[in-house]
Amino acid sequence: MRFEHLAVNVKDARAVMKWYVDTLGLVVKRHIPEPPYITFLADPDGNMMFEFYEQTGAGLADYTSMHANTLHVAFLVDDIAATRDQWIAGGATADGEINTTAAGDKLAFVRDPWGLTLQLVQRSKPML
Numbered sequence: 632m633r634f635e636h637l638a639v640n641v642k643d644a645r646a647v648m649k650w651y652v653d654t655l656g657l658v659v660k661r662h663i664p665e666p667p668y669i670t671f672l673a674d675p676d677g678n679m680m681f682e683f684y685e686q687t688g689a690g691l692a693d694y695t696s697m698h699a700n701t702l703h704v705a706f707l708v709d710d711i712a713a714t715r716d717q718w719i720a721g722g723a724t725a726d727g728e729i730n731t732t733a734a735g736d737k738l739a740f741v742r743d744p745w746g747l748t749l750q751l752v753q754r755s756k757p758m759l
Contacts, residue, residue, distance in 0.1 A: 636680035644668035654721030695746030
């Protein structure tokens with residue numbers, strides 16, 4: 632068994648898809664161009680996917696009001712400062728600074744343009 636995807640209902644799935652592809656470099660694995668605009672986006676190595684869609688009757692979470700520790704999606708990166716700067720230049724918003732844990736890991740939160748918290752992780756020693 633392994634993780635496959637995390638599903639997120641969003642207000643504008645097509646704009647979300649474009650931002651994650653253009654800014655984070657995610658890859659479209661499947662896209663349905665009609666409502667509810669179901670789109671699966673994977674990291675370039677194919678380890679995990681997002682499923683974004685517009686399920687109008689399902690309700691939308693208010694991600695902007697959620698604390699970063701309540702819900703976030705973590706991305707392992709090689710250069711946390713450069714990646715953070717790139718994502719912010721692409722429209723993300725910083726949510727705090729880059730911090731270093733007692734284990735030597737570097738962590739930073741940013742929010743995508745719709746408020747979902749993304750965490751950048753640069754591990755001192757690989758965990759997976």
